Amino acid sequence: MATIITLENIGKTYGKGTSAVRALDGVDLNIEEGEFVAILGASGSGKSTLMNIIGLMDEATDGTYYLNGEDVTRGSDARLTKLRGQEIGFIFQKYNLIPKYTVLYNTALPLLLQGMSYAKAKAKATEVLTRVGLAEKLKAHPAELSGGQAQRVAIARALAAEPSLLLADEPTGALDKKTGEEVLAFMRELNEEAGKTIIMITHDLHVATYAKRTIRIEDGRLTGSDRTDNPPL
Ligand SMILES: Nc1ncnc2c1ncn2[C@@H]1O[C@H](COP(=O)(O)OP(=O)(O)OP(=O)(O)O)[C@@H](O)[C@H]1O
Numbered sequence: 001m002a003t004i005i006t007l008e009n010i011g012k013t014y015g016k017g018t019s020a021v022r023a024l025d026g027v028d029l030n031i032e033e034g035e036f037v038a039i040l041g042a043s044g045s046g047k048s049t050l051m052n053i054i055g056l057m058d059e060a061t062d063g064t065y066y067l068n069g070e071d072v073t074r075g076s077d078a079r080l081t082k083l084r085g086q087e088i089g090f091i092f093q094k095y096n097l098i099p100k101y102t103v104l105y106n107t108a109l110p111l112l113l114q115g116m117s118y119a120k121a122k123a124k125a126t127e128v129l130t131r132v133g134l135a136e137k138l139k140a141h142p143a144e145l146s147g148g149q150a151q152r153v154a155i156a157r158a159l160a161a162e163p164s165l166l167l168a169d170e171p172t173g174a175l176d177k178k179t180g181e182e183v184l185a186f187m188r189e190l191n192e193e194a195g196k197t198i199i200m201i202t203h204d205l206h207v208a209t210y211a212k213r214t215i216r217i218e219d220g221r222l223t224g225s226d227r228t229d230n231p232p233l
């Protein structure tokens with residue numbers, strides 16, 4: 001199986017001198033194709049810092065990061081922007097949909113920004129929206145959706161460019177418990193049936209049980225890893 005992510009001794013320090021904060025320290029991590037990994041930790045433990053580095057939105061201050069075998073630790077802005085668009089699909093707590101656009105256009109937008117023709121982007125967006133069960137909502141606007149539907153649009157948008165990795169930051173944080181469980185079950189299905197590689201960050205142990213491997217982070221260090229073979233009923 002191919003390794004998607006290799007982090008070697010990654011560290012991140014914010015600020016300088018007496019106000020410096022060591023947000024990550026000595027992080028070693030390998031993620032293989034087809035994994036569904038939860039990164040579990042308390043507030044301030046370094047989860048978002050780690051996700052921002054994995055998602056190529058921020059740079060480590062030390063260590064080395066390989067994405068699909070390529071050293072991306074200090075890539076050029078142009079290269080990192082390209083990789084972000086092609087290799088990584090982001091799912092956020094707050095969905096980040098654009099209110100004035102339809103569900104279809106929100107989903108197609110990342111493809112259009114990558115230069116895909118409107119006809120192709122529309123066809124691809126329709127396909128992924130159908131996959132997440134929203135074929136009936138192509139022309140709806142975000143305000144007309146339930147929270148669970150909005151998060152499924154965000155998942156469709158993340159899937160549209162066929163990234164090698166989905167990165168989800170507290171994907172159920174804005175949802176009620178039942179809707180959150182539906183979204184998590186859907187992510188599990190995407191992983192099991194479509195083989196999507198998913199990294200999900202959460203502070204919630206129950207949410208983490210939907211992943212197949214849980215990695216704990218405390219004070220910027222990875223402190224343990226365990227496997228869950230069956231999601232909760
Ligand atoms: N831009 C920044 N400048 C300075 N310090 C920062 C910055 N971003 C994060 N930190 C610090 O780095 C540490 C890790 O923060 P991070 O946001 O990664 O935590 P988190 O695990 O995502 O927390 P939460 O669950 O609350 O989102 C914290 O001590 C935080 O105060």
Ligand SMILES: [Mg+2]
Pocket residue numbers: 047048049
């Ligand atoms: Mg955070």
